[in-house]
Amino acid sequence: MEKELIEKLYLTANLTDKELGRLIENRTNEDFALLSERARQRCNEEYGNKVYMRGLIEFSSYCKNDCLYCGLRRSNKNAQRYRLSAEEIISCCETGYKLGFRTFVLQGGEDAFYSDDLFCEIIRSVKKKFPDAAVTLSLGERSHNSFKRLFEAGADRYLLRHETADSEHYGRLHPKELSLENRMSCLKSLKEIGYQTGCGFMVGSPYQTTDCIVKDLRFIKDFQPHMVGIGPFIPHKDTPFGEEKAGTLELTLFLLSIIRLLLPKVLLPATTALGTISPTGREQGIKAGANVVMPNLSPVGVRKKYAIYDNKICTGEEAAECLECLGRRVKTAGGELVVDRGDSKIPIK
Numbered sequence: 001m002e003k004e005l006i007e008k009l010y011l012t013a014n015l016t017d018k019e020l021g022r023l024i025e026n027r028t029n030e031d032f033a034l035l036s037e038r039a040r041q042r043c044n045e046e047y048g049n050k051v052y053m054r055g056l057i058e059f060s061s062y063c064k065n066d067c068l069y070c071g072l073r074r075s076n077k078n079a080q081r082y083r084l085s086a087e088e089i090i091s092c093c094e095t096g097y098k099l100g101f102r103t104f105v106l107q108g109g110e111d112a113f114y115s116d117d118l119f120c121e122i123i124r125s126v127k128k129k130f131p132d133a134a135v136t137l138s139l140g141e142r143s144h145n146s147f148k149r150l151f152e153a154g155a156d157r158y159l160l161r162h163e164t165a166d167s168e169h170y171g172r173l174h175p176k177e178l179s180l181e182n183r184m185s186c187l188k189s190l191k192e193i194g195y196q197t198g199c200g201f202m203v204g205s206p207y208q209t210t211d212c213i214v215k216d217l218r219f220i221k222d223f224q225p226h227m228v229g230i231g232p233f234i235p236h237k238d239t240p241f242g243e244e245k246a247g248t249l250e251l252t253l254f255l256l257s258i259i260r261l262l263l264p265k266v267l268l269p270a271t272t273a274l275g276t277i278s279p280t281g282r283e284q285g286i287k288a289g290a291n292v293v294m295p296n297l298s299p300v301g302v303r304k305k306y307a308i309y310d311n312k313i314c315t316g317e318e319a320a321e322c323l324e325c326l327g328r329r330v331k332t333a334g335g336e337l338v339v340d341r342g343d344s345k346i347p348i349k
């Protein structure tokens with residue numbers, strides 16, 4: 001058992017690359033039990049048992065990119081495409097605000113229909129209507145100038161998973177017009193502009209090795225993001241990776257705990273993908289050190305169309321039902337859902 005490594009990680013919030021690799025490769029159930037106990041302890045020291053909620057609004061299923069893993073990729077002719085209007089987005093926020101959400105996450109495929117002007121207008125209206133709520137964007141790669149305009153319009157946070165910190169691995173998951181270099185330069189821009197910034201990766205994506213994961217963890221430790229999103233890769237039948245194996249619950253939980261210990265103050269969601277590979281995945285994620293959940297606020301009529309991967313959960317329920325169910329789940333994991341913006345405790349720049 002790697003007890004010493006785990007205690008070192010807990011005490012120093014770091015390990016060498018070699019040690020991280022060893023911890024991951026040699027992991028046992030006993031290791032996971034201790035690691036997750038320490039991670040939960042660390043999270044409680046920073047945030048108590050509070051779990052922050054973010055209302056996810058999936059505003060567009062159009063995407064100009066062709067990532068090999070994603071069901072929204074442009075080559076997927078079976079994908080059902082939709083766009084929400086500014087009014088529909090605001091109406092989702094209204095529903096969410098009444099339910100206690102104080103963060104709205106606008107997430108969509110890379111869809112040129114939404115110009116900077118249109119996004120700025122949407123952000124301004126949301127902030128004007130709900131001045132005490134945070135707006136998080138998850139719109140993919142844009143120019144430095146575009147990120148800046150959206151920030152100046154009032155956006156507070158930006159999620160852009162780096163997907164993998166190994167450039168060769170990046171190349172096997174993406175078409176050639178996308179590069180890790182550009183991804184990283186976007187992340188740097190976002191932080192520099194002043195966004196609370198989130199990166200992250202999929203666990204168990206095709207061709208991922210322990211070495212790739214160690215690079216992801218090192219990048220996360222060095223970059224010091226405010227948020228980290230990780231979830232298992234789940235195949236989508238209409239993509240080139242449709243026959244690949246999904247990432248495991250067990251490794252995802254193990255990595256959530258490592259990330260909590262590497263970055264004690266990070267905001268770490270128990271993702272929908274985790275809830276999709278196991279009925280109690282999100283609860284287990286919270287027990288392993290996660291402190292954010294992101295229930296769906298999209299109109300029920302479009303939920304099934306935002307199909308990044310197969311069998312996604314929570315596509316049939318109204319926002320209120322989703323929240324109720326999630327509240328119960330968080331409670332069974334020992335957490336407490338709170339009405340709060342849930343800002344990062346990491347300094348902005």
Ligand code: 5AD
Pocket residue numbers: 069070071161163201202231232233234235236273308309
């Ligand atoms: N399985 C799991 N996660 C996926 N994502 C995209 N496709 C899949 C999939 N098949 C993740 C990516 C992206 C985020 C919005 O969803 O990491 O950044």
Ligand code: FES
Pocket residue numbers: 295313314317321322323325326
């Ligand atoms: Fe959405 Fe349970 S969290 S139905």
